[in-house]
Amino acid sequence: MFGRTIGLGEVYFWAVLSDMSRGVRALSGEVSMEKVGNHVCPRCGQVAMNVYYSDQTDNRVGAWCEYCNMKAYYHGEELVQINS
Numbered sequence: 001m002f003g004r005t006i007g008l009g010e011v012y013f014w015a016v017l018s019d020m021s022r023g024v025r026a027l028s029g030e031v032s033m034e035k036v037g038n039h040v041c042p043r044c045g046q047v048a049m050n051v052y053y054s055d056q057t058d059n060r061v062g063a064w065c066e067y068c069n070m071k072a073y074y075h076g077e078e079l080v081q082i083n084s
Helices: 008-017
Strands: 024-026 029-031 033-040 047-054 060-065 071-075 078-081
Touching: none
Parallel strands: none
Antiparallel strands: 024 029, 033 047, 047 060, 060 071, 071 078
């Protein structure tokens, strides 16, 4: 799961997600997101992972661990790591 090659679309997705201070930009304009902290990181086991949801929905779109700096996106229910 964590060893697969990522495409440019996935890299673009994380670049957009990580720019939370200016809002998340999508191809069609602004997209609002909600951050929920204190999740357990699957890589380091620390309770330091933030999960990002589409605004006012239960759709998870990405995650970032503040402890080990793991970045990932959700493909359905699967968390796919972007960085190593």
